[in-house]
Each structure stands twice: as C-alpha cells, then as structure tokens.
Amino acid sequence: MTAAAPKAEALVLEGPGRLRARELPLPDVGDGDGILRVEACGLCGTDHEQYSGALPGPFPFVPGHEVVGRLEAIGDGAAGRWGVTEGQRVAVEVFRSCARCRPCLEGAYRHCREHGLSDMYGGVSLERAPGLWGGYATHQYLAPGSLLHPVPEGLEPEVASLFNPLGAGIRWAVTVPGTAPGDVVAVLGPGIRGLCAAAAATEAGAGFVMVTGRGSRDAGRLAIAPRFGATLTVDVDEADPVAALKKATGGLADVVVDVTAKAPEALGQAVALARPGGTVVVAGTRGSADTPGFRPDLLVYKELRLLGALGVDAPAYRAALDLLAGGRYPFAELPRRTEGLAGLEGLLQTMAGDGAGPPPVHGVLVPGR
Ligand SMILES: [Zn+2]
Ligand SMILES: [Zn+2]
Structure with a gap:
C-alpha cells in the first residue's frame, strides 16, 4: 500500500x-x-x-x-x-x-x-x-x-x-522619478501603496511629503499617513491640493506620484501639482479613458516628465524587506x-x-x- x-x-x-x-x-x-x-x-x-x-x-x-x-x-x-x-x-x-x-x-x-x-x-x-x-x-x-x-x-x-507594496513605493516614488534629498513629493492616494510611497520618499530624504485622499473612506488612512512620513495630508473633497501645497511650501512639487485607484481626475491634479520641469509618475490604473481636468498643454508649458510605472524590480524588493526589518515605520501596526x-x-x-x-x-x- x-x-x-x-x-x-x-x-x-x-x-x-x-x-x-x-x-x-x-x-x-x-x-x-x-x-x-x-x-x-x-x-x-x-x-x-x-x-x-x-x-x-x-x-x-x-x-x-x-x-x-x-x-x-x-x-x-x-x-x-x-x-x-x-x-x-x-x-x-x-x-x-x-x-x-x-x-x-x-x-x-x-x-x-x-x-x-x-x-x-x-x-x-x-x-x-x-x-x-x-x-x-x-x-x-x-x-x-x-x-x-x-x-x-x-x-x-x-x-x-x-515587500510587494513597499517595493512598489520605493520604485515608483524614488527610483523611477529620481527623487533627491530635499525634494517636495506629492503622493495621490492614501492606500497601502500611497503610505508606502510616502515612507519611501521620506527615506530617500524628501524635504516635504504631501498625501492626498478623498472623503470618509480615506479619512482613517490620511490620519495615519504622518506616521509614514507625510508632512501634510489633504482631503481633495475639502481643499484644493494645489492651493494647500503652495500654502505649505510656497511652491509646487518636484515629484508627483499617482497611486490612486479608479480616480479619473487624479491625472489632472498630478499635472497641476507638478512644478515646471517636475516629474509625474502614473502607477495607479483608472480603468477608463476619462481624464477630467487633465490639461495636456501643462505638460508642454511646464516641460514635465510624465512616466508610467508597472511593477517592481529586485533592488526595490530587497530595499523594501530591509526597510520593513529596520522597523523605522509602523508597518507592523x-x-x-x-x-x-x-x-x-x-x-x-x-x-x-x-x-x-x-x-x-x-x-x-x-x-x-
Ligand atoms: Zn498586488
Ligand atoms: Zn526573459
């Protein structure tokens, strides 16, 4: 048998x-x-x-x-x-x-x-x-x-x-845009990838990190974002993120990372938030061709770099595992x-x-x- x-x-x-x-x-x-x-x-x-x-x-x-x-x-x-x-x-x-x-x-x-x-x-x-x-x-x-x-x-x-969402945060908010110490970084979307992007940008030495969300569903997420490096959080239903960023920093963002899900208007906000010569990384998928508020002319006038990012690579995964093990951000909680x-x-x-x-x-x- x-x-x-x-x-x-x-x-x-x-x-x-x-x-x-x-x-x-x-x-x-x-x-x-x-x-x-x-x-x-x-x-x-x-x-x-x-x-x-x-x-x-x-x-x-x-x-x-x-x-x-x-x-x-x-x-x-x-x-x-x-x-x-x-x-x-x-x-x-x-x-x-x-x-x-x-x-x-x-x-x-x-x-x-x-x-x-x-x-x-x-x-x-x-x-x-x-x-x-x-x-x-x-x-x-x-x-x-x-x-x-x-x-x-x-x-x-x-x-x-x-390791997966944090690897994404590191690649999308740091590696792909080339985020440098002192940069002003705007992260659109406060889900797990947004929180990871905020921590990654902070870890890379960003001078200011704004995280945006929308409405009551995101309230709890925005509330914990400062523990992951956010300097400023904005509910876009209550405040204009461009005005809020200008008020807080006196200018616009060097790097904007869009990790929203099903938020067609985020691309327009991302382009509006970027400073002239700035970089916009689009990593959240919107599932539609609608882009209300997106002004392509701003890409031209501001000479923006608009980059798509799909997935993660081995260096970012290894950095993510090290960052998780280091315990500097409350990922365990x-x-x-x-x-x-x-x-x-x-x-x-x-x-x-x-x-x-x-x-x-x-x-x-x-x-x-
Ligand atoms: Zn996944
Ligand atoms: Zn191959």
Missing part, C-alpha cells in the same frame, strides 16, 4: 465571484524548481478586481501574488541558482525571468519575452500543470525562472508580505485584517467595497490559519 500523494488546499477562482476550495496534488520537485509552504499572501486591488471580474482572469486559476513562505522542498539546481536553502523564509516576486532575453538581461524582466505578464504568479490557469500558481493555497509551486528574496530574520510573514482560507472571500468582498465596513488598509491571507 502506498501513502496518498500529499495535497495542497487551495482556493480556485472559477469565474467572477466564484471562489471554491479544492484539494490539489503537490507536484514532485525536480532539479530546477521547488514548493513553497505559503505563510502569508498580501492582497491588493488586483485581488478584488480578479475576484469581481473587473480584471479579466484565466479562469479557473489560483490567485494570490504577494507571497511569503518557507521553502518546503527545493531542487539542488534551484537552490544554487536562487541562493537559498530548504526551510528558509522567502518572498516570491510576481514575475519570472528567463535570464536570457534582452529585457531580462537589462533587469526589465517584467517584459520578459519568454514569461511576461501571462506567467505572473496569481494569474496562471489551473489547467497548466501543476496548477498551484498562486498564493491562495497552503502551497505554491516555484517554477524555474522564479525570483526569490530571503526574508530577514524576525520579520513576521504578514508584515513581510508588504498598520490597520490590518488577516483571514484564513475560509474567511478570504468575505475579506475580498470588503476590499471591493461590497462588504460591511470600510476596506482595511492591509488585507492578508494566512492559509495556515
């Missing part, structure tokens, strides 16, 4: 709003791949948009792309290439890299010609073996080409899962809602705005709960 093959418990998104618990067999590990025991999977707008169907998904699939866990099994080749050992706690990047094509060799593996967006963790069909391509499960498959980062000792998995597999659907509904109460600043799945 042979023992039953080990199984993973997973949540499979079969279609919009249809999340089902399934047991999936764990694959055998070869020389170049591995299996992660998922300890925490951070949730963001992508998660609730996949759930609601606002984002098209490769149904059926196992979502979850902000994953931290322990290496349960790993091939010798993979261990050598990734520089890790069995049992180690690691953070898993969303994208994979072939390490051969030109974008990969230049570090822009988000545009890898072999893997690209269709191979991102949390977005691969269950029908592609072994199916365990996301963090909504007790185990995630680590394919060749995965990119892993060791999690510093003492960093709790739920907090460590912020963020208003957080943590659920196990059974409670995840309710959390996703709340994050989508369909549940009771406002969405948490940080939502996390802990599959072992």
